[in-house]
Amino acid sequence: MKVLLVEDDMDIGNGVRIALGDQGMTVVWVRRLADALASLETAAHDIVLLDLGLPDGDGITLLQRLRRERQTLPVLILTARDSLSDKLLGLDAGADDYLVKPFALAELLSRLRALARRSYGYEGDTVDVRGLTLHEPTLRVTGSGKTIELSRSEYLLLSTLLKRADRVQTRRVLEEQVLTGSAGDSNALEVHISNIRRKIGDGYIRTVRGVGYVIDKAAAKGGA
Amino acid sequence: MLRKFWRAIRTPSLTRRLMLSQLGLMAAIWSVLVFLIIRDIAYTDKWYQPRLMNNRATMILAVTDALHDRPVEQHTALARIDEFQRQEHREEDSTGLKMTMLVWMGDELIYVSPGERRRVHTAIPFVIEHSVQDGRRFRTYMQSSVVSKARVVLLLPADAEAVFIALWSRGFLLLPIVITLPILLLPAWFSVWLALNPFRKVAEEVAAKGPENLAPLAYKPKHRELLQMGKSVDGLLERIRAGVERERRFIADAAHELRTPLAAMRINVEALRQRPHDAADETLLDGLVHAGDRATRLVSQLLALMRSDAAPATASQQPLRLDELAQERLAALGGIARQRGVELELDAPSAVTVTGERQGLITLLDNLIENAIKYAPAGSSVSMRVATDAAGAAQLSVEDAGPGIPVGLRERVFERFYRAPDQLQSGSGLGLAIVRAVAEAHHATISLGEPDGHTGLRVSVSFGAVSSPQPPHAPGRGSS
DSSP, X not given: OEEEEEOOOHHHHHHHHHHHHHTTOEEEEEOSHHXXXXXXXXXXXXXXXXXXXXXXXXXXXXXXXXXXXXXXXOEEEEESOOXXXXXXXXXXXXXXXXXXXSOOHHHHHHHHHHHHHHHTTOTTSEEEETTEEEETTTTEEEETTEEOOOOHXXXXXXXXXXXXXXXXXXXXXXXXXXXXXXXXXTTHHHHHHHHHHHHHOTTSEEEETTTEEEEOSSOOOSOO | OHHHHHHHHHSOOHHHHHHHHHHHXXXXXXXXXXXXXXXXXXXXXXXXXXXXXXXXXXXXXXXXXXXXXXXXXXXHHHHHHHHHHHHHSSOSSOGGGOOEEEEEETTEEEEEOTTXXXXXXXXXXXXXXXXXXXXXXXXXXXXXXXXXXXXXXXXXXXXXXXXXXXXXXXXXXXXHHHHHHHHHHHHHHHHHXXXXXXXXXXXXXXXXXXXXXXXXXXXXXXXXXXXHHHHHHHHHHHHHHHHHXXXXXXXXXXXXXXXXHHHHHHHXXXXXXXXXXXXXXXXXXXXXXXXXXXXXXXXXXXXXXXXXXXXXXXXXXXXXXXXXXXXXXXXXXXXXXXXXXXXXXXXXXXXXXXXXXXXXXXXXXXXHHHHHHHHSOTTOEEEEEEEEOTTSEXXXXXXXXXXXXXXXXXXXXXXXXXXXSSOOSOOOSOHHHHHHHHHHHTTOEEEEEOOTTSSSEEEEEEEEEOSSSSOOOOOOOOOO
């Protein structure tokens, strides 16, 4: 993966360059807006890591120019500005994702990979969590090699939980996904979840009482 | 009690000053008037007019001459005249002011007022003289008969004592002021009180000012005397506000600027960690990452605090579903909870709406949840409850099974950078300060307590009643 890193801070730039290089990515690091534009014209990049506050201008202008030229090159913004309006500004200008400094390397890597997957059309190919595999193109979920028969609502719920594994999905979000039309039935979500559990086996879907559900990538370590 | 009274008397008061000066001036003016009247009366008195004395003396001499051959009747007539004169004079009671009459025939004193001295020195007839006799001052008038050797002398005491007595005897002129002054006191006090009302309003408003409220005075005095003061106070408030704002901006900027080096540190440590290294280095690298995380958290908390301080912003507040927001934040922090083996629970039986600012409430919820997760022992649960009380006010509480906070420290933990002693968890000491700042911006109150049935901490946040279903009323202040 070829990454264009636009970052004026020496320490961050160097750290990101080495960290991503160690992961087998090719990193071109520029520190000025003008250099970034030049590099975009001369070389092919798979993804852009863009800092917003640059010495010769705002990273947003680069983003706007890319989108004006209808380039689908994924852009991940790296910035210290964390207010909601700043985020919206970046996303509205066409950024694909937004990471606030300081960020964890693991987070940066997972977002980079997600963006790359999406841009190559691999998004949602298969997701595997502890033997439970979601195959999106065929709308199938397999457990221990066998296909699990799911209703449409059950599939939607399970695929959401699998795709966003390790992140608690709120009841509200899940209900909105599956209960269009039949709103008001507060038990419907529980019924669906218990049906799914019966089909895939216990130990996958964890309830966070009152909050929502989550599928953990790693099994619970005893106790809790 | 007595001391309090004494202090009240000793403390200078503008009202009293105005009243005393008014009373003093009135008394002085009145006294001058009285003095002028008395002097006027004194000067227009017969004793200052020889013509009147002349008539009187002529009459006495005529009687003396007419009855010169009948000494008994003569004496009786003179005694009657004398008596009349003494009664005629206003000061019949004060002997010191009684007119004395002496009548001579040649060298023989034929009449003298009862109880008076018999020797009087006079020199010039038909003139009112001032003389001193036996150490007392007198005004005397002497006149001789044109047909006989008869001679009459009239004298009236004129010393200081006499003047005092004269004044005293005209005391009825001073009476009005003595009576009216207390009656004038009440309207004077009332009018002064009315006049000082704008001052009081300004004072009350200034008293209500504080770091949270530095807006210009709402009450704009139109009075010339107060206009300048109002402007000065507004100016002072503006300068303070600018100063506070500058300081806040400085802290926010500093915190913001710290993020870039922190990010650099973190990415470099993590880049180093993913390279091959031996197990001993792992601990050191973990220490670096952990320290970096703490600094990062402190910086974002400082920013959050400065933002919640800067946003009294009722303008940006809007109705929000607190139960949904709580669900969202608990879900977002579910990862941290799982890492620490803490279970999260939300009890939100119905929709709860508050008027608030989204980012601020997120900060409040996150800090409460993170705090609870931090102190909850592994295997325990952190439970949040969101509900509406009978008065329609939103109530939020978060419970953990951690060590709790001793009663004596419950106020102090809201102070910035305060950390309870014997603290095992690392932290900035800003979490609850932020929670309080946000709560205050939302007119909410916070109270700390213990969960029912087990040790730990319960933080309760009580919002004002929301205005959507019910007609708007004053924010509720009850704490759960």
